[in-house]
Amino acid sequence: xxxxxxxxxxxxxxxxxxxxxxxxxxxxxxxxxxxxxxxxxxxxxxxxxxxxxxxxxxxxxxxxxxxxxxxxxxxxxxxxxxxxxxxxxxxxxxxxxxxxxxxxxxxxxxxxxxxxxxxxxxxxxxxxxxxxxxxxxxxxxxxxxxxxxxxxxxxxxxxxxxxxxxxxxxxxxxxxxxxxxxxxxxxxxxxxxxxxxxxxxxxxxxxxxxxxxxxxxxxxxxxxxxxxxxxxxxxxxxxxxxxxxxxxxxxxxxxxxxxxxxxxxxxxxxxxxxxxxxxxxxxxxxxxxxxxxxxxxxxxxxxxxxxxxxxxxxxxxxxxxxxxxxxxxxxxx
Amino acid sequence: xxxxxxxxxxxxxxxxxxxxxxxxxxxxxxxxxxxxxxxxxxxxxxxxxxxxxxxxxxxxxxxxxxxxxxxxxxxxxxxxxxxxxxxxxxxxxxxxxxxxxxxxxxxxxxxxxxxxxxxxxxxxxxxxxxxxxxxxxxxxxxxxxxxxxxxxxxxxxxxxxxxxxxxxxxxxxxxxxxxxxxxxxxxxxxxxxxxxxxxxxxxxxxxxxxx
Numbered sequence: 001x002x003x004x005x006x007x008x009x010x011x012x013x014x015x016x017x018x019x020x021x022x023x024x025x026x027x028x029x030x031x032x033x034x035x036x037x038x039x040x041x042x043x044x045x046x047x048x049x050x051x052x053x054x055x056x057x058x059x060x061x062x063x064x065x066x067x068x069x070x071x072x073x074x075x076x077x078x079x080x081x082x083x084x085x086x087x088x089x090x091x092x093x094x095x096x097x098x099x100x101x102x103x104x105x106x107x108x109x110x111x112x113x114x115x116x117x118x119x120x121x122x123x124x125x126x127x128x129x130x131x132x133x134x135x136x137x138x139x140x141x142x143x144x145x146x147x148x149x150x151x152x153x154x155x156x157x158x159x160x161x162x163x164x165x166x167x168x169x170x171x172x173x174x175x176x177x178x179x180x181x182x183x184x185x186x187x188x189x190x191x192x193x194x195x196x197x198x199x200x201x202x203x204x205x206x207x208x209x210x211x212x213x214x215x216x217x218x219x220x221x222x223x224x225x226x227x228x229x230x231x232x233x234x235x236x237x238x239x240x241x242x243x244x245x246x247x248x249x250x251x252x253x254x255x256x257x258x259x260x261x262x263x264x265x266x267x268x269x270x271x272x273x274x275x276x277x278x279x280x281x282x283x284x285x286x287x288x289x290x291x292x293x294x295x296x297x298x299x300x301x302x303x304x305x306x307x308x309x310x311x312x313x314x315x316x317x318x319x320x321x322x323x324x325x326x327x328x329x330x331x332x333x
Numbered sequence: 334x335x336x337x338x339x340x341x342x343x344x345x346x347x348x349x350x351x352x353x354x355x356x357x358x359x360x361x362x363x364x365x366x367x368x369x370x371x372x373x374x375x376x377x378x379x380x381x382x383x384x385x386x387x388x389x390x391x392x393x394x395x396x397x398x399x400x401x402x403x404x405x406x407x408x409x410x411x412x413x414x415x416x417x418x419x420x421x422x423x424x425x426x427x428x429x430x431x432x433x434x435x436x437x438x439x440x441x442x443x444x445x446x447x448x449x450x451x452x453x454x455x456x457x458x459x460x461x462x463x464x465x466x467x468x469x470x471x472x473x474x475x476x477x478x479x480x481x482x483x484x485x486x487x488x489x490x491x492x493x494x495x496x497x498x499x500x501x502x503x504x505x506x507x508x509x510x511x512x513x514x515x516x517x518x519x520x521x522x523x524x525x526x527x528x529x530x531x532x533x534x535x536x537x538x539x540x541x542x543x544x
Contacts, residue, residue, distance in 0.1 A: 173539075181543050223544065240476075
């Protein structure tokens with residue numbers, strides 16, 4: 001019966017999406033990301049690690065893309081052809097990365113391995129001059145021109161990951177969320193391969209064995225399972241917080257109020273670049289922003305009256321119908 | 334001499350000696366059908382209105398507790414409400430174990446000469462809580478709140494008296510008032526939960542319970 005329940009719901013949502021949107025959700029959690037305000041500080045990502053029991057996998061596994069950041073900041077360079085920054089030769093800088101350092105200064109070789117964690121970045125320490133090339137301001141990266149794109153699960157209403165799951169471990173909830181049921185997942189990784197945003201993360205190892213050595217395991221969030229090897233996972237829009245807010249509202253016989261709770265990333269963002277709320281509530285901040293920027297759900301191309309409005313959804317042309325709207329960064333011309 | 338009817342040997346007294354002939358087969362079959370109908374019509378927890386109790390039995394391991402706490406004396410003989418000690422059940426996810434101070438609130442004066450109470454007083458004077466062990470545990474990936482279940486079956490339930498809350502507790506915890514320390518007598522697995530949710534029209538979304 002329960003499988004029947006899943007299949008019925010599933011086909012209902014799928015069909016709804018094909019017919020221009022399923023609108024019988026209880027809630028429809030959505031987000032707005034203002035790229036103008038994003039400073040790329042990664043606080044949201046750190047908050048997500050703390051809230052959702054995400055393991056820190058270490059450099060070697062990170063290099064193999066086996067990391068688990070449900071919320072990640074993607075970095076793009078605006079003007080890659082820009083000339084490298086030339087500091088004046090009289091500037092009080094000890095290390096130089098340019099091929100032609102001023103007289104009396106040594107040139108550094110970039111791309112040497114190293115990390116902050118190893119404590120090797122103290123000026124004057126062993127290997128500092130080689131290592132600073134990777135992380136220092138004048139390493140392989142430009143001095144300016146970076147723009148940041150926070151990427152969390154877009155909670156698509158026509159999610160490409162859902163129909164390919166062989167065991168219905170990922171499905172659409174009545175809250176309009178794209179859910180992942182860990183104990184149902186068998187780890188086929190079809191969903192991850194089908195996600196155009198690459199926002200699903202697979203547990204290749206039993207990370208819990210070494211990610212939280214004693215006494216760090218005490219900081220694990222009890223409202224969330226610690227996932228084991230062989231399970232796919234992804235951003236849940238902090239479903240444990242949604243659940244608490246809904247439970248409280250139900251106990252008090254009222255509706256969930258806008259701004260009553262927020263996901264960990266939204267709560268942490270120091271510049272307020274992220275806004276979270278219910279898209280079904282016409283008075284919520286999120287739906288006001290969506291309306292203002294004339295972005296509508298269930299469309300593959302937005303029909304904006306004013307071309308100057310900044311709202312857009314990532315890869316919406318693929319008909320995934322994501323719940324996250326991004327506000328384009330205003331650039332100097 | 335008390336007389337009982339046995340399906341297999343007819344009317345017998347308690348010693349097992351037959352005192353009458355066996356009933357004919359068709360009558361036994363009829364009685365069986367009647368008994369089944371009666372059982373189906375009147376569930377074991379007839380005191381809880383608007384509720385279908387979950388079905389399922391389980392033989393849990395006996396869990397050794399620091400003090401053999403007699404639930405039967407408290408809940409059955411003295412008729413103390415479950416929520417007097419497990420006071421968090423009505424307002425949080427967990428039912429909670431009462432603090433030792435709550436025990437001592439009564440046992441400063443009541444039954445102070447009993448060995449179990451002496452042991453409790455020892456803990457109290459050492460300022461050390463007894464390390465009660467968890468009996469009813471669900472896996473980490475399951476979200477369960479006592480609060481909402483009590484709201485559905487007790488506080489928001491028309492015609493339900495709060496005094497009879499132990500009947501609701503018994504849905505998942507069995508007849509704790511007949512036990513000393515709690516034993517796990519219900520399976521508490523997904524089928525057990527799901528059948529009850531289906532019968533009582535509870536939520537059926539995966540993410541309502543799985544986390």
